[in-house]
Amino acid sequence: MKSIGLYLHIPFCIKKCNYCDFVSYSQNDEMIDSYVKALLYEIKMYSDNLSDYKIETIFIGGGTPSILKPEKIDKITNEIFKAFNISENPEFTIESNPGTLTDEKLKIYKDLGINRLSMGLQSFNDDILRFIGRIHSKKDFLENYYLARNIGFKNINVDLIYGLPNQTSCDWEETLKEILKLDTEHVSAYSLKIEEGTVFKGLFDQDKLNLPDEDEDRNMYHLAIELLNSNGINQYEISNFSKPGYQCKHNLIYWNNKNYLGLGVSAHSYLNACRYANTNNIWEYIDSIKNNKYPVVTKEPKTKEDEMTETVFLNLRLKEGLGIQYFKDRFNKSIFEVYGDKIEKLDKLGLITIDHNHIMLTKYGVDVSNQVFVEFL
Structure with missing residues (x-):
């Protein structure tokens, strides 16, 4: 069988961050119910298409998948394992935001076979977290991190952003040093990008964002490489670092330009030398599924x-x-x-x-x- 990765998009957040341009919606129980029902059916729709493939990695991203009630993650996971051929020990990741994880959720995740958590910290500075629109504090992150460790998660990624408004190299260095104390397996460190349609884009256009200059941004990046590499969290991709054996297998599928299937609103796929994209509109997505139609809006064969x-x-x-x-x-x-x-x-x-x-x-x-x-x- 050919290998493939599976991505599922959960487009819901408690609050959209000020820098985020991803397709996401405010938490709404009725919309969530309709969406999950459609996602479950889309999984079934692709069952025959992937009969010759074995899924090696599963990644539930967002949005904030961890705001869903655990029984919905349970339903999604069970449908995946019913519909597709799954490898014996797939890397199975779920994204989460600090403050949205509970003892009950984490235990259910672990029982379902989820073996990798990706936690969106971004910064250890509470003032910066508030300014960029995050819903959590440093304390919330640490509580959720140690809760996950106590329940038995042994593969945790922490997402960080540098080049943030009002952030200095000292702030960034402090965040990195705090991360190193945690002995986490994987770190993703991204430079802030000002994207169209975001709160930050509006502030930037009004000259109301105090951003580090380009030289300081590069210094922050090189500081991350130096500190993480010297402490055994080795750079293996431009923005990603891990302990030996903990590289993100799912993302390596992307970087090696191999096959993956994306399900959910705005999800992208690459199958048999063709790129596909689902609609960005959640109601169009739901209506397509209701009418037993694939929600694909673009199809781009590759030479x-x-x-x-x-x-x-x-x-x-x-x-x-x-x-x-x-x-x-x-x-x-x-x-x-x-x-x-x-x-x-x-x-x-x-x-x-x-x-x-x-x-x-x-x-x-x-x-x-x-x-x-x-x-x-």
Whole structure:
């Protein structure tokens, strides 16, 4: 059987954060009931489509999936295991926000086979948390983190953001040091992006956001690499760090440009060299499912050249870089035959380095990675 990853989107939050542009909706029991019912049916709709696949990873993301009542996560999980071929020990992640986890929820998650928690901390500074619109405090996070540990979760990711309004390098360093005290298995650290349609975009346009400058943002990033790597949480992707053996298998599917199925409103899929996207409108999504129609609104077949290009810049996000033999085995062509001139140019500019097995971004290349990726488009 072919391997595949499964993503399910739960688009509900208690409150939308000031920087967030994801498709999400305020907590509403009636809407949640209708949505979960539709999601369960969409899972069934894809059962035959995936009969030749084995699911290696499951990721329930959002939104804030942990605001759902645990019996709804139970129903979703049971439907997944009924509808699809699941590997013997899949990596099974659920995203959560501090303050939304309880002893009951965590015990049910563990009983269902969920073996990885992703917790959205973002900062250990309560003033910053309030300004960016988070619903939790540092205390809430620590209570939920230790509760999860006591119940037996041994694979926890913590999401962090740097380059936040009013954040200094000292604030960021303190957050990193607090994380290191927890001995967590995985850290994701992202630079703040000001996105259209967000509260922060409005404030930014009015010049009311006190943001770190570009140099300080880069210094924060390099500080994260230095502190985490020196404490055994090793960088393996531009924004992701883990202890040995705890890399996120689900996200590695994305970065290796392999097959995954996304279910739920606004979910994306990549199957058999074709990218699909579900509608972003929750009521359109529910109505499509009610009418026994797939909620797909875009379908983009990929040529072999498209696949090669996407594989190159997705693989280059990884610390180990793009495997030269991996590319040849997958596409039956040498990468130097296809992209020799571009690789030579980027090498001369000091943006990539090449050894016998891999092509990797240099430290400078990581800082200007989008410039590198554009070369392959």
